[in-house]
Amino acid sequence: MNGVTLKPSSSPLTGNLQVPGDKSISHRAVMLGALAKGTTHITNFLTGEDCNRTVDAFRQFGVSIQQNNTSLTIESNGPGNFHEPIEPLYFGNSGTTARLMPGILAGLPFFTSVYGDASLASRPMNRVVKPLEKMGGQFDGRSGGSYLPLAVRGGNLKGIHYTLPIKSAQVKSAVLLGGLFAEGATEVVEASPTRDHSENMLRAFGADISASNGHIRISNEKSLIATDVYVPGDISSAAFFMTAAAIVPGSKLTLTNVGLNHSRSGIIDVLREMGASFDISNQQIIGGEAFGDVTITHQKLTGTVIEGEIVPRLIDELPIIALAATQAEGTTIIRDAEELRVKETDRIKATTEGLTRLGAYVKPTENGMVIEGGYSLTGGKTKAYNDHRIAMMLAISSLITKDAVMIDDVSSINISYPDFFQHLQTVTSQ
Numbered sequence: 001m002n003g004v005t006l007k008p009s010s011s012p013l014t015g016n017l018q019v020p021g022d023k024s025i026s027h028r029a030v031m032l033g034a035l036a037k038g039t040t041h042i043t044n045f046l047t048g049e050d051c052n053r054t055v056d057a058f059r060q061f062g063v064s065i066q067q068n069n070t071s072l073t074i075e076s077n078g079p080g081n082f083h084e085p086i087e088p089l090y091f092g093n094s095g096t097t098a099r100l101m102p103g104i105l106a107g108l109p110f111f112t113s114v115y116g117d118a119s120l121a122s123r124p125m126n127r128v129v130k131p132l133e134k135m136g137g138q139f140d141g142r143s144g145g146s147y148l149p150l151a152v153r154g155g156n157l158k159g160i161h162y163t164l165p166i167k168s169a170q171v172k173s174a175v176l177l178g179g180l181f182a183e184g185a186t187e188v189v190e191a192s193p194t195r196d197h198s199e200n201m202l203r204a205f206g207a208d209i210s211a212s213n214g215h216i217r218i219s220n221e222k223s224l225i226a227t228d229v230y231v232p233g234d235i236s237s238a239a240f241f242m243t244a245a246a247i248v249p250g251s252k253l254t255l256t257n258v259g260l261n262h263s264r265s266g267i268i269d270v271l272r273e274m275g276a277s278f279d280i281s282n283q284q285i286i287g288g289e290a291f292g293d294v295t296i297t298h299q300k301l302t303g304t305v306i307e308g309e310i311v312p313r314l315i316d317e318l319p320i321i322a323l324a325a326t327q328a329e330g331t332t333i334i335r336d337a338e339e340l341r342v343k344e345t346d347r348i349k350a351t352t353e354g355l356t357r358l359g360a361y362v363k364p365t366e367n368g369m370v371i372e373g374g375y376s377l378t379g380g381k382t383k384a385y386n387d388h389r390i391a392m393m394l395a396i397s398s399l400i401t402k403d404a405v406m407i408d409d410v411s412s413i414n415i416s417y418p419d420f421f422q423h424l425q426t427v428t429s430q
């Protein structure tokens with residue numbers, strides 16, 4: 001247990017901050033770097049616990065991965081030279097490792113077994129197992145392969161045409177990764193766009209991939225070629241500081257090199273819509289991924305409605321957006337976010353309960369929340385449910401509460417943002 005008591009602080013957030021590398025892109029860089037023949041250098045890699053789980057998995061296949069802080073060098077002879085792992089692969093708390101790796105495991109001609117922590121073991125896996133079985137992968141696990149631990153016997157995949165039944169980049173990516181090993185083309189169709197980091201990076205590694213109007217097609221015709229990857233700052237980590245600057249009077253904060261991929265930047269659109277002031281500069285694109293410097297200045301916020309196509313573009317930011325909504329004038333309604341129920345914890349329940357304990361007026365709905373804004377938060381005892389994003393949202397709340405905020409356990413923050421508290425200290429004392 002690693003609880004904290006955060007005294008209220010009304011210091012504005014000022015100066016510059018560089019948040020750590022993007023979690024989704026870091027995972028994918030290790031996966032594609034290991035699948036490609038040659039040497040891949042990754043810079044600004046996220047050294048959080050989740051990405052370490054992906055690195056460990058490929059080391060168990062015999063891939064050489066050298067890590068020096070946030071720089072990684074992967075030397076691989078391609079998947080034809082991977083060997084069957086002796087031990088089960090441990091995916092810890094990492095949903096992205098657990099959802100994407102089966103696409104690769106289904107393609108490898110040997111046996112693998114995988115497991116995770118208690119939270120991961122309760123998250124649905126049938127969403128990736130079903131399409132990969134259609135491709136020819138053989139899976140077994142609890143409830144017929146619906147939950148970890150899973151056993152996989154891979155090899156001999158064939159391409160499929162698959163329409164995503166849920167808005168999930170993880171499912172899309174698992175099928176595309178399977179497509180790298182399959183005979184014939186694989187096509188994934190998505191009705192609403194989800195994050196497209198897999199598509200961007202597969203293209204950068206030379207895969208035979210094309211995407212238009214929600215139809216993504218991949219084949220095994222071209223082998224991946226090692227390439228260098230720069231990982232932009234994680235907008236999902238930046239979100240905590242963007243929101244903090246948006247709600248603490250007197251703040252003006254610049255977040256440097258933040259990923260601005262359109263499929264991830266919904267939080268900027270929503271905070272802007274609520275009245276926050278953003279200035280974006282130094283924009284660049286590397287490996288298909290846009291990034292730049294984001295300056296946010298405190299302004300009065302008003303409530304809004306978040307629903308439909310924007311939801312996948314800010315799915316991981318909804319807990320911190322809910323905190324912003326408590327400080328906005330009027331009501332904020334969040335709909336179409338039923339996926340929050342199956343994240344690291346049930347984030348509708350955890351966010352509603354946490355904010356209510358702090359004195360906010362938040363009602364859970366089946367697929368979202370209704371937040372009455374304009375009330376001062378009191379502070380109090382809260383629970384993070386071992387969820388990094390809930391823990392960071394609760395920590396940020398202490399910047400606007402009257403009394404201290406106690407959080408039962410903040411160790412989960414190491415999943416995605418090991419330096420979070422140092423960074424919080426820096427931006428509130430410059």
Ligand code: S3P
Pocket residue numbers: 023024025095096167168169170171173194195315316339
């Ligand atoms: C992720 C996709 C999202 C997101 C998760 C990371 C990814 O999940 O919530 O944190 O890296 O592809 P879903 O695709 O299941 O919505």
